[in-house]
Amino acid sequence: MQLVLEKRAERSKTVALISPLIAIGLTIVTMTILFAVMGKNPILALYVYFIAPLADGYSLQEIAVKATPLVMIAIGLSLCYLANAWNIGAEGQFLMGAVAGSWIAVKTQGIEAGHWVLPAMLLLGAIAGALYALIPAICKVKFGASEILTSLMLVYVADLLLDYLVRGPWRDPQGFNFPTTAEFDPVATVPTLIEGGRLHLGSILALIVVAAGAVLLGKTIKGFEIRVVGAAPRAARFGGFNANQLILLTFAISGALSGLAGIIEVAGPVGHLQPGISPGYGFTAIIVAFLGRLNPVGILIAGLFLALTFIGGEQAQIAMKIPLDVTKVFQGVLLFYVLACDSLILYRFRIIFSAPQVARGTH
Amino acid sequence: MELIEAIILSVLAASTPLLLAATGELVTERSGVLNLGVEGMMIVGAACGFGGAWLTGSIIVGALCGILAGTLMSLLFAGMALGLAVNQVATGLALTIFGTGLSGLIGAGFVGERITPAPHLYIPFITNIPLIGRILFGEDGFVYLSLALIAAVWWFLYRTRAGLIVRACGDNHVSAHALGYPVLRIRMYAVMFGGACAGLAGAYLPLAYTPFFIPGMTAGRGWIALALTVFASWRPGRLVIGAYLFGAVTILQLHAQGAGIGIPSQFMSSLPYLATVIVLVLLSRARTGGSTAPAALGTVFVPDR
Numbered sequence: 001m002q003l004v005l006e007k008r009a010e011r012s013k014t015v016a017l018i019s020p021l022i023a024i025g026l027t028i029v030t031m032t033i034l035f036a037v038m039g040k041n042p043i044l045a046l047y048v049y050f051i052a053p054l055a056d057g058y059s060l061q062e063i064a065v066k067a068t069p070l071v072m073i074a075i076g077l078s079l080c081y082l083a084n085a086w087n088i089g090a091e092g093q094f095l096m097g098a099v100a101g102s103w104i105a106v107k108t109q110g111i112e113a114g115h116w117v118l119p120a121m122l123l124l125g126a127i128a129g130a131l132y133a134l135i136p137a138i139c140k141v142k143f144g145a146s147e148i149l150t151s152l153m154l155v156y157v158a159d160l161l162l163d164y165l166v167r168g169p170w171r172d173p174q175g176f177n178f179p180t181t182a183e184f185d186p187v188a189t190v191p192t193l194i195e196g197g198r199l200h201l202g203s204i205l206a207l208i209v210v211a212a213g214a215v216l217l218g219k220t221i222k223g224f225e226i227r228v229v230g231a232a233p234r235a236a237r238f239g240g241f242n243a244n245q246l247i248l249l250t251f252a253i254s255g256a257l258s259g260l261a262g263i264i265e266v267a268g269p270v271g272h273l274q275p276g277i278s279p280g281y282g283f284t285a286i287i288v289a290f291l292g293r294l295n296p297v298g299i300l301i302a303g304l305f306l307a308l309t310f311i312g313g314e315q316a317q318i319a320m321k322i323p324l325d326v327t328k329v330f331q332g333v334l335l336f337y338v339l340a341c342d343s344l345i346l347y348r349f350r351i352i353f354s355a356p357q358v359a360r361g362t363h
Numbered sequence: 364m365e366l367i368e369a370i371i372l373s374v375l376a377a378s379t380p381l382l383l384a385a386t387g388e389l390v391t392e393r394s395g396v397l398n399l400g401v402e403g404m405m406i407v408g409a410a411c412g413f414g415g416a417w418l419t420g421s422i423i424v425g426a427l428c429g430i431l432a433g434t435l436m437s438l439l440f441a442g443m444a445l446g447l448a449v450n451q452v453a454t455g456l457a458l459t460i461f462g463t464g465l466s467g468l469i470g471a472g473f474v475g476e477r478i479t480p481a482p483h484l485y486i487p488f489i490t491n492i493p494l495i496g497r498i499l500f501g502e503d504g505f506v507y508l509s510l511a512l513i514a515a516v517w518w519f520l521y522r523t524r525a526g527l528i529v530r531a532c533g534d535n536h537v538s539a540h541a542l543g544y545p546v547l548r549i550r551m552y553a554v555m556f557g558g559a560c561a562g563l564a565g566a567y568l569p570l571a572y573t574p575f576f577i578p579g580m581t582a583g584r585g586w587i588a589l590a591l592t593v594f595a596s597w598r599p600g601r602l603v604i605g606a607y608l609f610g611a612v613t614i615l616q617l618h619a620q621g622a623g624i625g626i627p628s629q630f631m632s633s634l635p636y637l638a639t640v641i642v643l644v645l646l647s648r649a650r651t652g653g654s655t656a657p658a659a660l661g662t663v664f665v666p667d668r
Binding site: 003005007086088135139142143144145146148149150152153154156157160161163164167168283286287290323324325326327328329330331332333335336339340342343346347349 | 439447448453589632
């Protein structure tokens with residue numbers, strides 16, 4: 001018995017639409033088995049994971065709050081991946097954005113600085129993220145260094161820089177030696193949309209980013225160039241598209257969005273700079289980008305779904321003592337299935353029961 | 364003098380997991396497959412290796428558990444990237460994300476436990492020779508194993524027919540296929556070897572380096588191992604040099620922190636990562652004349668019938 005892949009004449013549109021759903025279905029089956037192996041009631045676990053968070057208003061808001069950075073980062077990553085540029089250091093760009101934006105908040109602490117503070121923070125966060133993403137992009141374009149490895153290495157560097165700042169120069173003097181800055185001033189805080197709620201302005205920004213991404217990819221020449229460079233590099237060369245310039249551009253956009261997401265997270269839900277501001281948003285966003293089929297609307301839906309798994313994971317930990325690592329396993333398994341199902345779009349699977357006769361003549 | 368001896372000993376210990384993981388990845392990449400999941404395979408190897416040793420009290424059983432875990436993880440990769448022709452970069456990332464979570468689940472049961480670390484070689488009189496005695500004849504078994512392994516890989520790749528076929532698959536899978544070699548099967552074996560090595564490298568950390576398991580203890584070593592294969596231009600000899608250089612950077616920054624030279628520890632800790640970036644840039648720049656990477660590295664191969 002042998003599995004053989006046959007190339008389809010053209011990409012299957014039906015499969016392209018249903019493949020993420022098949023992937024989610026298969027993931028849930030796998031998780032059911034995992035829960036059973038762990039000795040937890042699988043039905044109850046699935047309920048706590050996927051249904052319970054949808055049932056109350058607090059959790060619904062929390063899903064939107066968690067989806068905000070995921071969607072923002074994933075839109076940027078999708079541009080990179082479409083252009084066949086592999087930015088996997090979004091986590092580092094997220095942290096750098098958070099650090100750079102926080103710099104303004106820390107420096108204006110307690111001086112009643114006015115309403116320019118928050119916009120300046122968001123702008124600086126985006127710029128810092130873009131610059132940080134341009135390091136691997138320039139290393140790639142100028143020197144041919146693998147952007148995969150350099151962008152990932154810079155995640156560790158950003159993490160250590162943040163750690164240094166909040167333990168050293170920016171530490172809150174009244175913070176009982178905890179590694180954190182003081183709470184940001186109200187003018188340095190992203191406003192919430194509902195009084196006393198968790199939903200904040202960042203979620204609106206994320207929706208704008210989704211719309212902008214859809215316009216860029218669907219309606220502009222640049223978006224077309226990005227897709228051609230990734231899908232058909234030779235055709236792009238004949239078309240006179242500058243592949244290097246597109247790598248720089250997609251990395252810069254992706255870094256800016258990651259940085260923006262970072263400073264929004266710090267100035268919004270967290271409220272101060274501290275280590276561990278991200279439960280791996282930059283890496284989970286990679287899954288969001290693929291689950292959303294590198295399509296802006298798809299990414300929005302995928303972002304909400306993965307946010308649900310974060311919330312569900314937390315609730316499952318509290319209610320059923322299921323370790324948080326299950327969420328990471330879930331996300332990894334999901335990415336496996338998404339990629340496997342994507343293969344169905346390009347290939348037809350056929351199982352052959354007798355091994356094919358290989359003609360081995362004498363040359 | 365004793366300080367120098369201590370530094371060299373710790374450099375060797377810090378380099379060994381890098382060397383082991385990079386050795387496996389070298390073979391994988393020489394067959395034309397880019398497995399970015401080294402970090403994931405290592406951390407699962409670390410969790411399973413520690414678990415095995417803790418349950419049985421045997422370092423060898425622990426090492427075997429690590430090898431087995433790494434191999435199983437790599438089979439998952441092979442099924443996806445070779446069997447289903449999925450993009451290798453994305454699959455490797457998935458393997459790392461999955462492995463990070465899985466190792467946490469496996470390791471949850473024995474965080475905080477300790478084991479007796481792997482014993483060091485001791486030959487009466489010879490190990491006691493000043494300076495070189497302990498460095499050459501007083502290491503733990505993994506150090507010798509890692510050097511034997513890279514020597515064996517060199518011999519295999521450059522002195523055997525099978526090694527030549529592996530390199531042929533990595534440089535031109537279409538030609539290798541046309542000659543009748545089962546490209547996908549050969550690549551699967553290469554990926555499995557890479558997984559076994561990564562699993563062993565991961566297991567080395569809790570079995571010999573620090574005698575306990577903490578989640579995320581690989582701390583990017585799998586990614587540095589990937590960079591090492593680039594550093595080495597995919598050649599075994601240079602891989603040894605690269606691994607020991609990186610081990611030295613790791614240890615020297617630790618000693619510099621210990622000596623209290625006034626630079627924040629976080630900056631020193633970021634040195635191995637920054638060094639990786641700088642080395643990648645310098646080496647890629649030096650090689651503008653033509654790439655030394657296996658020509659088919661990372662490309663999907665679907666045999667037509």
